[in-house]
Amino acid sequence: MRLDIGNRSAARLVPALVAATLLFAGCAPTPAPAPAETPASSEPSAEPTAATPTPEPTSESAEAPAECEPVALAAGAVVEGADLGPCLQAIVVGHESGTLTLTGDELAGQVVYRYAPTFDFRADLETGDGPLALSFVDDVMMLDTGEGPVVGDRESSDPDEQMAGTTGELYRVFADPGFISDLIREGATWTVADAAEELALDDGTTVEAWRIDSDAPYSWFDIPVEAYAVWVTEEWAPVRAESTTGFLGRTTTITQQFSGLGDAVTITPLG
Structure with missing residues:
Protein backbone atom coordinates (compact mmCIF):
# COMPACT_ATOMS: atom_id res chain seq x y z
CA MET A 1 0.00 0.00 0.00
CA ARG A 2 1.26 3.44 -0.90
CA LEU A 3 0.17 6.80 0.46
CA ASP A 4 -1.44 8.96 -2.18
CA ILE A 5 0.75 11.99 -1.44
CA GLY A 6 2.89 13.06 -4.36
CA ASN A 7 4.90 16.23 -4.78
CA ARG A 8 1.85 18.21 -5.93
CA SER A 9 -0.25 17.01 -3.02
CA ALA A 10 2.48 17.76 -0.52
CA ALA A 11 2.76 21.29 -1.88
CA ARG A 12 -0.97 21.77 -1.18
CA LEU A 13 -1.21 19.88 2.11
CA VAL A 14 1.79 21.24 3.99
CA PRO A 15 0.81 24.95 3.73
CA ALA A 16 -2.69 24.15 4.97
CA LEU A 17 -1.34 22.20 7.93
CA VAL A 18 1.11 24.97 8.77
CA ALA A 19 -1.67 27.56 8.65
CA ALA A 20 -3.88 25.46 10.87
CA THR A 21 -1.24 24.77 13.48
CA LEU A 22 -0.25 28.43 13.63
CA LEU A 23 -3.64 29.19 15.19
CA PHE A 24 -2.60 28.33 18.75
CA ALA A 25 -4.26 24.92 18.37
CA GLY A 26 -4.89 23.47 21.80
CA CYS A 27 -3.27 20.15 20.92
CA ALA A 28 0.08 20.08 22.65
CA PRO A 29 2.38 17.86 24.69
CA THR A 30 2.38 18.31 28.43
CA PRO A 31 4.14 19.70 30.31
CA ALA A 32 4.24 22.84 28.21
CA PRO A 33 7.60 24.31 27.20
CA ALA A 34 8.68 27.64 28.57
CA PRO A 35 8.33 30.67 26.28
CA ALA A 36 11.62 31.18 24.50
CA GLU A 37 13.33 34.50 23.98
CA THR A 38 13.11 35.11 20.25
CA PRO A 39 16.21 36.69 18.62
CA ALA A 40 15.72 39.50 16.12
CA SER A 41 16.68 37.09 13.35
CA SER A 42 16.64 33.36 14.01
CA GLU A 43 16.39 30.06 12.21
CA PRO A 44 13.71 27.49 13.10
CA SER A 45 14.77 25.03 15.77
CA ALA A 46 14.09 21.34 15.36
CA GLU A 47 12.34 20.87 18.69
CA PRO A 48 10.41 23.02 21.23
CA THR A 49 12.17 24.68 24.15
CA ALA A 50 12.72 23.07 27.54
CA ALA A 51 9.61 21.99 29.43
CA THR A 52 8.03 23.81 32.36
CA PRO A 53 4.91 22.91 34.37
CA THR A 54 1.61 23.38 32.56
CA PRO A 55 -0.38 26.40 33.84
CA GLU A 56 -3.39 25.67 36.01
CA PRO A 57 -6.77 25.49 34.21
CA THR A 58 -8.63 28.79 33.98
CA SER A 59 -12.01 27.44 32.82
CA GLU A 60 -13.47 27.50 36.33
CA SER A 61 -12.33 31.00 37.16
CA ALA A 62 -13.18 34.40 35.75
CA GLU A 63 -9.80 35.73 36.78
CA ALA A 64 -7.09 36.21 34.20
CA PRO A 65 -4.04 33.96 34.57
CA ALA A 66 -0.96 35.71 35.92
CA GLU A 67 0.56 35.76 32.44
CA CYS A 68 -2.32 37.97 31.26
CA GLU A 69 -1.97 40.65 33.93
CA PRO A 70 0.11 42.94 31.62
CA VAL A 71 -2.56 42.68 28.89
CA ALA A 72 -5.38 45.23 29.00
CA LEU A 73 -8.57 43.62 27.69
CA ALA A 74 -10.19 46.99 27.04
CA ALA A 75 -11.61 48.79 24.02
CA GLY A 76 -8.87 50.05 21.73
CA ALA A 77 -6.03 48.93 23.99
CA VAL A 78 -2.66 48.37 22.32
CA VAL A 79 -0.69 45.46 23.76
CA GLU A 80 2.83 44.25 23.17
CA GLY A 81 3.33 40.92 21.45
CA ALA A 82 5.88 40.07 24.13
CA ASP A 83 3.06 40.28 26.71
CA LEU A 84 0.25 38.81 24.62
CA GLY A 85 2.21 35.69 23.62
CA PRO A 86 2.64 34.21 27.12
CA CYS A 87 -0.94 35.24 27.95
CA LEU A 88 -2.47 33.35 25.03
CA GLN A 89 -0.26 30.36 25.70
CA ALA A 90 -1.47 30.26 29.30
CA ILE A 91 -5.18 30.43 28.47
CA VAL A 92 -4.90 27.73 25.81
CA VAL A 93 -2.92 25.20 27.84
CA GLY A 94 -4.94 26.07 30.94
CA HIS A 95 -7.77 23.92 29.56
CA GLU A 96 -6.84 20.26 29.46
CA SER A 97 -9.00 19.20 26.52
CA GLY A 98 -11.32 20.47 23.83
CA THR A 99 -12.41 20.41 20.23
CA LEU A 100 -11.25 22.63 17.38
CA THR A 101 -13.38 23.17 14.30
CA LEU A 102 -11.37 24.22 11.24
CA THR A 103 -12.73 26.08 8.24
CA GLY A 104 -10.76 27.65 5.45
CA ASP A 105 -8.86 27.35 2.22
CA GLU A 106 -8.37 23.69 1.31
CA LEU A 107 -8.69 22.54 4.93
CA ALA A 108 -11.75 21.84 7.09
CA GLY A 109 -12.72 19.44 9.84
CA GLN A 110 -12.28 18.84 13.54
CA VAL A 111 -9.47 18.14 15.97
CA VAL A 112 -10.25 16.56 19.34
CA TYR A 113 -7.40 16.86 21.83
CA ARG A 114 -6.25 16.44 25.40
CA TYR A 115 -2.86 16.93 26.98
CA ALA A 116 -3.44 15.71 30.50
CA PRO A 117 -2.43 13.25 31.76
CA THR A 118 -0.80 12.57 28.37
CA PHE A 119 -0.86 14.36 25.02
CA ASP A 120 -3.27 12.74 22.56
CA PHE A 121 -5.19 14.08 19.59
CA ARG A 122 -7.15 13.00 16.55
CA ALA A 123 -7.78 15.15 13.49
CA ASP A 124 -10.37 14.27 10.84
CA LEU A 125 -9.95 16.74 8.00
CA GLU A 126 -10.88 17.45 4.40
CA THR A 127 -8.12 18.97 2.28
CA GLY A 128 -7.87 20.17 -1.30
CA ASP A 129 -6.66 16.67 -2.18
CA GLY A 130 -9.25 14.68 -0.24
CA PRO A 131 -9.64 13.32 3.29
CA LEU A 132 -6.84 13.33 5.83
CA PRO A 149 -3.79 4.12 8.27
CA VAL A 150 0.01 4.16 8.18
CA VAL A 151 2.23 4.37 11.26
CA GLY A 152 4.38 7.49 11.12
CA ASP A 153 8.10 6.85 11.44
CA ARG A 154 10.57 9.30 9.95
CA GLU A 155 13.42 6.83 10.47
CA SER A 156 11.68 3.99 8.66
CA SER A 157 12.98 2.60 5.37
CA ASP A 158 9.38 2.56 4.14
CA PRO A 159 8.68 5.82 2.25
CA ASP A 160 5.00 5.71 3.24
CA GLU A 161 5.90 5.58 6.92
CA GLN A 162 8.48 8.34 6.40
CA MET A 163 5.87 10.63 4.82
CA ALA A 164 3.32 9.82 7.52
CA GLY A 165 5.92 10.58 10.17
CA THR A 166 6.97 13.86 8.57
CA THR A 167 3.40 15.08 8.11
CA GLY A 168 2.36 14.08 11.60
CA GLU A 169 5.44 15.61 13.19
CA LEU A 170 4.78 18.89 11.38
CA TYR A 171 1.36 19.08 12.96
CA ARG A 172 2.51 17.94 16.39
CA VAL A 173 5.58 20.16 16.75
CA PHE A 174 4.03 23.36 15.41
CA ALA A 175 1.02 22.86 17.71
CA ASP A 176 3.26 22.86 20.78
CA PRO A 177 2.25 25.70 23.13
CA GLY A 178 5.84 26.91 23.31
CA PHE A 179 5.45 27.93 19.69
CA ILE A 180 2.22 29.78 20.51
CA SER A 181 4.08 32.29 22.61
CA ASP A 182 6.90 32.68 20.10
CA LEU A 183 4.42 33.15 17.25
CA ILE A 184 2.52 35.96 18.98
CA ARG A 185 5.72 37.63 20.24
CA GLU A 186 6.86 38.13 16.66
CA GLY A 187 3.94 40.51 16.09
CA ALA A 188 5.29 43.69 17.69
CA THR A 189 1.95 45.21 18.73
CA TRP A 190 -1.68 44.10 18.78
CA THR A 191 -4.89 46.11 19.19
CA VAL A 192 -8.08 45.17 21.02
CA ALA A 193 -11.31 45.97 19.15
CA ASP A 194 -13.47 48.94 20.12
CA ALA A 195 -16.15 46.64 21.54
CA ALA A 196 -16.78 42.99 22.27
CA GLU A 197 -18.70 41.15 19.57
CA GLU A 198 -21.21 38.32 19.70
CA LEU A 199 -20.01 35.08 18.15
CA ALA A 200 -22.11 32.03 17.31
CA LEU A 201 -20.64 28.78 18.60
CA ASP A 202 -20.88 25.28 17.12
CA ASP A 203 -23.36 24.19 19.80
CA GLY A 204 -25.84 26.89 18.77
CA THR A 205 -25.10 29.23 21.66
CA THR A 206 -23.52 32.66 21.43
CA VAL A 207 -20.76 34.31 23.42
CA GLU A 208 -19.33 37.81 23.68
CA ALA A 209 -15.64 37.96 22.87
CA TRP A 210 -12.97 40.57 22.31
CA ARG A 211 -11.09 40.51 19.02
CA ILE A 212 -7.35 41.23 19.15
CA ASP A 213 -5.55 41.91 15.85
CA SER A 214 -1.91 42.11 14.93
CA ASP A 215 -1.21 45.68 13.86
CA ALA A 216 0.96 44.69 10.89
CA PRO A 217 2.08 41.65 8.90
CA TYR A 218 5.15 39.87 10.24
CA SER A 219 7.26 36.77 9.74
CA TRP A 220 7.64 33.80 12.05
CA PHE A 221 10.23 31.09 11.32
CA ASP A 222 10.41 32.50 7.79
CA ILE A 223 6.64 31.98 7.34
CA PRO A 224 4.91 35.25 6.33
CA VAL A 225 1.94 35.96 8.61
CA GLU A 226 -0.14 38.44 6.62
CA THR A 244 -3.71 34.36 6.73
CA THR A 245 -0.27 32.93 6.04
CA GLY A 246 2.02 32.38 3.10
CA PHE A 247 4.05 29.22 2.61
CA LEU A 248 5.76 27.70 -0.43
CA GLY A 249 4.21 30.35 -2.64
CA ARG A 250 0.66 29.71 -1.43
CA THR A 251 -1.56 31.96 0.71
CA THR A 252 -3.98 30.25 3.09
CA THR A 253 -6.63 31.61 5.46
CA ILE A 254 -7.83 29.28 8.22
CA THR A 255 -10.27 29.83 11.09
CA GLN A 256 -10.34 27.69 14.21
CA GLN A 257 -13.13 27.73 16.75
CA PHE A 258 -12.76 26.26 20.23
CA SER A 259 -15.53 24.28 21.93
CA GLY A 260 -15.87 21.85 24.81
CA LEU A 261 -12.97 23.36 26.73
CA GLY A 262 -12.16 21.13 29.69
CA ASP A 263 -14.75 18.50 28.73
CA ALA A 264 -13.95 14.81 28.95
CA VAL A 265 -13.00 13.52 25.51
CA THR A 266 -12.35 10.12 23.97
CA ILE A 267 -9.41 9.97 21.57
CA THR A 268 -9.69 6.97 19.25
CA PRO A 269 -6.53 6.05 17.35
CA LEU A 270 -6.72 5.29 13.66
CA GLY A 271 -6.82 1.64 12.75
Whole structure:
Protein backbone atom coordinates (compact mmCIF):
# COMPACT_ATOMS: atom_id res chain seq x y z
CA MET A 1 0.00 0.00 0.00
CA ARG A 2 1.26 3.44 -0.90
CA LEU A 3 0.17 6.80 0.46
CA ASP A 4 -1.44 8.96 -2.18
CA ILE A 5 0.75 11.99 -1.44
CA GLY A 6 2.89 13.06 -4.36
CA ASN A 7 4.90 16.23 -4.78
CA ARG A 8 1.85 18.21 -5.93
CA SER A 9 -0.25 17.01 -3.02
CA ALA A 10 2.48 17.76 -0.52
CA ALA A 11 2.76 21.29 -1.88
CA ARG A 12 -0.97 21.77 -1.18
CA LEU A 13 -1.21 19.88 2.11
CA VAL A 14 1.79 21.24 3.99
CA PRO A 15 0.81 24.95 3.73
CA ALA A 16 -2.69 24.15 4.97
CA LEU A 17 -1.34 22.20 7.93
CA VAL A 18 1.11 24.97 8.77
CA ALA A 19 -1.67 27.56 8.65
CA ALA A 20 -3.88 25.46 10.87
CA THR A 21 -1.24 24.77 13.48
CA LEU A 22 -0.25 28.43 13.63
CA LEU A 23 -3.64 29.19 15.19
CA PHE A 24 -2.60 28.33 18.75
CA ALA A 25 -4.26 24.92 18.37
CA GLY A 26 -4.89 23.47 21.80
CA CYS A 27 -3.27 20.15 20.92
CA ALA A 28 0.08 20.08 22.65
CA PRO A 29 2.38 17.86 24.69
CA THR A 30 2.38 18.31 28.43
CA PRO A 31 4.14 19.70 30.31
CA ALA A 32 4.24 22.84 28.21
CA PRO A 33 7.60 24.31 27.20
CA ALA A 34 8.68 27.64 28.57
CA PRO A 35 8.33 30.67 26.28
CA ALA A 36 11.62 31.18 24.50
CA GLU A 37 13.33 34.50 23.98
CA THR A 38 13.11 35.11 20.25
CA PRO A 39 16.21 36.69 18.62
CA ALA A 40 15.72 39.50 16.12
CA SER A 41 16.68 37.09 13.35
CA SER A 42 16.64 33.36 14.01
CA GLU A 43 16.39 30.06 12.21
CA PRO A 44 13.71 27.49 13.10
CA SER A 45 14.77 25.03 15.77
CA ALA A 46 14.09 21.34 15.36
CA GLU A 47 12.34 20.87 18.69
CA PRO A 48 10.41 23.02 21.23
CA THR A 49 12.17 24.68 24.15
CA ALA A 50 12.72 23.07 27.54
CA ALA A 51 9.61 21.99 29.43
CA THR A 52 8.03 23.81 32.36
CA PRO A 53 4.91 22.91 34.37
CA THR A 54 1.61 23.38 32.56
CA PRO A 55 -0.38 26.40 33.84
CA GLU A 56 -3.39 25.67 36.01
CA PRO A 57 -6.77 25.49 34.21
CA THR A 58 -8.63 28.79 33.98
CA SER A 59 -12.01 27.44 32.82
CA GLU A 60 -13.47 27.50 36.33
CA SER A 61 -12.33 31.00 37.16
CA ALA A 62 -13.18 34.40 35.75
CA GLU A 63 -9.80 35.73 36.78
CA ALA A 64 -7.09 36.21 34.20
CA PRO A 65 -4.04 33.96 34.57
CA ALA A 66 -0.96 35.71 35.92
CA GLU A 67 0.56 35.76 32.44
CA CYS A 68 -2.32 37.97 31.26
CA GLU A 69 -1.97 40.65 33.93
CA PRO A 70 0.11 42.94 31.62
CA VAL A 71 -2.56 42.68 28.89
CA ALA A 72 -5.38 45.23 29.00
CA LEU A 73 -8.57 43.62 27.69
CA ALA A 74 -10.19 46.99 27.04
CA ALA A 75 -11.61 48.79 24.02
CA GLY A 76 -8.87 50.05 21.73
CA ALA A 77 -6.03 48.93 23.99
CA VAL A 78 -2.66 48.37 22.32
CA VAL A 79 -0.69 45.46 23.76
CA GLU A 80 2.83 44.25 23.17
CA GLY A 81 3.33 40.92 21.45
CA ALA A 82 5.88 40.07 24.13
CA ASP A 83 3.06 40.28 26.71
CA LEU A 84 0.25 38.81 24.62
CA GLY A 85 2.21 35.69 23.62
CA PRO A 86 2.64 34.21 27.12
CA CYS A 87 -0.94 35.24 27.95
CA LEU A 88 -2.47 33.35 25.03
CA GLN A 89 -0.26 30.36 25.70
CA ALA A 90 -1.47 30.26 29.30
CA ILE A 91 -5.18 30.43 28.47
CA VAL A 92 -4.90 27.73 25.81
CA VAL A 93 -2.92 25.20 27.84
CA GLY A 94 -4.94 26.07 30.94
CA HIS A 95 -7.77 23.92 29.56
CA GLU A 96 -6.84 20.26 29.46
CA SER A 97 -9.00 19.20 26.52
CA GLY A 98 -11.32 20.47 23.83
CA THR A 99 -12.41 20.41 20.23
CA LEU A 100 -11.25 22.63 17.38
CA THR A 101 -13.38 23.17 14.30
CA LEU A 102 -11.37 24.22 11.24
CA THR A 103 -12.73 26.08 8.24
CA GLY A 104 -10.76 27.65 5.45
CA ASP A 105 -8.86 27.35 2.22
CA GLU A 106 -8.37 23.69 1.31
CA LEU A 107 -8.69 22.54 4.93
CA ALA A 108 -11.75 21.84 7.09
CA GLY A 109 -12.72 19.44 9.84
CA GLN A 110 -12.28 18.84 13.54
CA VAL A 111 -9.47 18.14 15.97
CA VAL A 112 -10.25 16.56 19.34
CA TYR A 113 -7.40 16.86 21.83
CA ARG A 114 -6.25 16.44 25.40
CA TYR A 115 -2.86 16.93 26.98
CA ALA A 116 -3.44 15.71 30.50
CA PRO A 117 -2.43 13.25 31.76
CA THR A 118 -0.80 12.57 28.37
CA PHE A 119 -0.86 14.36 25.02
CA ASP A 120 -3.27 12.74 22.56
CA PHE A 121 -5.19 14.08 19.59
CA ARG A 122 -7.15 13.00 16.55
CA ALA A 123 -7.78 15.15 13.49
CA ASP A 124 -10.37 14.27 10.84
CA LEU A 125 -9.95 16.74 8.00
CA GLU A 126 -10.88 17.45 4.40
CA THR A 127 -8.12 18.97 2.28
CA GLY A 128 -7.87 20.17 -1.30
CA ASP A 129 -6.66 16.67 -2.18
CA GLY A 130 -9.25 14.68 -0.24
CA PRO A 131 -9.64 13.32 3.29
CA LEU A 132 -6.84 13.33 5.83
CA ALA A 133 -6.91 11.77 9.29
CA LEU A 134 -4.19 12.00 11.92
CA SER A 135 -4.02 10.45 15.35
CA PHE A 136 -1.39 10.68 18.06
CA VAL A 137 -2.19 8.29 20.92
CA ASP A 138 0.26 6.68 23.34
CA ASP A 139 3.17 8.29 21.45
CA VAL A 140 2.16 6.62 18.18
CA MET A 141 1.51 8.87 15.18
CA MET A 142 -0.74 7.51 12.43
CA LEU A 143 -1.88 9.08 9.16
CA ASP A 144 -4.61 8.05 6.71
CA THR A 145 -5.19 9.78 3.37
CA GLY A 146 -7.98 7.44 2.33
CA GLU A 147 -5.96 4.31 1.62
CA GLY A 148 -5.81 3.07 5.20
CA PRO A 149 -3.79 4.12 8.27
CA VAL A 150 0.01 4.16 8.18
CA VAL A 151 2.23 4.37 11.26
CA GLY A 152 4.38 7.49 11.12
CA ASP A 153 8.10 6.85 11.44
CA ARG A 154 10.57 9.30 9.95
CA GLU A 155 13.42 6.83 10.47
CA SER A 156 11.68 3.99 8.66
CA SER A 157 12.98 2.60 5.37
CA ASP A 158 9.38 2.56 4.14
CA PRO A 159 8.68 5.82 2.25
CA ASP A 160 5.00 5.71 3.24
CA GLU A 161 5.90 5.58 6.92
CA GLN A 162 8.48 8.34 6.40
CA MET A 163 5.87 10.63 4.82
CA ALA A 164 3.32 9.82 7.52
CA GLY A 165 5.92 10.58 10.17
CA THR A 166 6.97 13.86 8.57
CA THR A 167 3.40 15.08 8.11
CA GLY A 168 2.36 14.08 11.60
CA GLU A 169 5.44 15.61 13.19
CA LEU A 170 4.78 18.89 11.38
CA TYR A 171 1.36 19.08 12.96
CA ARG A 172 2.51 17.94 16.39
CA VAL A 173 5.58 20.16 16.75
CA PHE A 174 4.03 23.36 15.41
CA ALA A 175 1.02 22.86 17.71
CA ASP A 176 3.26 22.86 20.78
CA PRO A 177 2.25 25.70 23.13
CA GLY A 178 5.84 26.91 23.31
CA PHE A 179 5.45 27.93 19.69
CA ILE A 180 2.22 29.78 20.51
CA SER A 181 4.08 32.29 22.61
CA ASP A 182 6.90 32.68 20.10
CA LEU A 183 4.42 33.15 17.25
CA ILE A 184 2.52 35.96 18.98
CA ARG A 185 5.72 37.63 20.24
CA GLU A 186 6.86 38.13 16.66
CA GLY A 187 3.94 40.51 16.09
CA ALA A 188 5.29 43.69 17.69
CA THR A 189 1.95 45.21 18.73
CA TRP A 190 -1.68 44.10 18.78
CA THR A 191 -4.89 46.11 19.19
CA VAL A 192 -8.08 45.17 21.02
CA ALA A 193 -11.31 45.97 19.15
CA ASP A 194 -13.47 48.94 20.12
CA ALA A 195 -16.15 46.64 21.54
CA ALA A 196 -16.78 42.99 22.27
CA GLU A 197 -18.70 41.15 19.57
CA GLU A 198 -21.21 38.32 19.70
CA LEU A 199 -20.01 35.08 18.15
CA ALA A 200 -22.11 32.03 17.31
CA LEU A 201 -20.64 28.78 18.60
CA ASP A 202 -20.88 25.28 17.12
CA ASP A 203 -23.36 24.19 19.80
CA GLY A 204 -25.84 26.89 18.77
CA THR A 205 -25.10 29.23 21.66
CA THR A 206 -23.52 32.66 21.43
CA VAL A 207 -20.76 34.31 23.42
CA GLU A 208 -19.33 37.81 23.68
CA ALA A 209 -15.64 37.96 22.87
CA TRP A 210 -12.97 40.57 22.31
CA ARG A 211 -11.09 40.51 19.02
CA ILE A 212 -7.35 41.23 19.15
CA ASP A 213 -5.55 41.91 15.85
CA SER A 214 -1.91 42.11 14.93
CA ASP A 215 -1.21 45.68 13.86
CA ALA A 216 0.96 44.69 10.89
CA PRO A 217 2.08 41.65 8.90
CA TYR A 218 5.15 39.87 10.24
CA SER A 219 7.26 36.77 9.74
CA TRP A 220 7.64 33.80 12.05
CA PHE A 221 10.23 31.09 11.32
CA ASP A 222 10.41 32.50 7.79
CA ILE A 223 6.64 31.98 7.34
CA PRO A 224 4.91 35.25 6.33
CA VAL A 225 1.94 35.96 8.61
CA GLU A 226 -0.14 38.44 6.62
CA ALA A 227 -2.96 38.81 9.15
CA TYR A 228 -3.73 37.29 12.53
CA ALA A 229 -6.65 37.75 14.94
CA VAL A 230 -7.72 36.01 18.12
CA TRP A 231 -10.94 36.24 20.15
CA VAL A 232 -11.15 35.75 23.93
CA THR A 233 -13.95 36.25 26.44
CA GLU A 234 -13.91 38.51 29.49
CA GLU A 235 -13.16 35.33 31.44
CA TRP A 236 -10.08 34.73 29.28
CA ALA A 237 -11.45 31.68 27.50
CA PRO A 238 -10.20 31.24 23.91
CA VAL A 239 -13.04 31.33 21.38
CA ARG A 240 -11.65 31.73 17.88
CA ALA A 241 -8.49 32.42 15.91
CA GLU A 242 -7.98 33.35 12.28
CA SER A 243 -4.80 33.73 10.28
CA THR A 244 -3.71 34.36 6.73
CA THR A 245 -0.27 32.93 6.04
CA GLY A 246 2.02 32.38 3.10
CA PHE A 247 4.05 29.22 2.61
CA LEU A 248 5.76 27.70 -0.43
CA GLY A 249 4.21 30.35 -2.64
CA ARG A 250 0.66 29.71 -1.43
CA THR A 251 -1.56 31.96 0.71
CA THR A 252 -3.98 30.25 3.09
CA THR A 253 -6.63 31.61 5.46
CA ILE A 254 -7.83 29.28 8.22
CA THR A 255 -10.27 29.83 11.09
CA GLN A 256 -10.34 27.69 14.21
CA GLN A 257 -13.13 27.73 16.75
CA PHE A 258 -12.76 26.26 20.23
CA SER A 259 -15.53 24.28 21.93
CA GLY A 260 -15.87 21.85 24.81
CA LEU A 261 -12.97 23.36 26.73
CA GLY A 262 -12.16 21.13 29.69
CA ASP A 263 -14.75 18.50 28.73
CA ALA A 264 -13.95 14.81 28.95
CA VAL A 265 -13.00 13.52 25.51
CA THR A 266 -12.35 10.12 23.97
CA ILE A 267 -9.41 9.97 21.57
CA THR A 268 -9.69 6.97 19.25
CA PRO A 269 -6.53 6.05 17.35
CA LEU A 270 -6.72 5.29 13.66
CA GLY A 271 -6.82 1.64 12.75
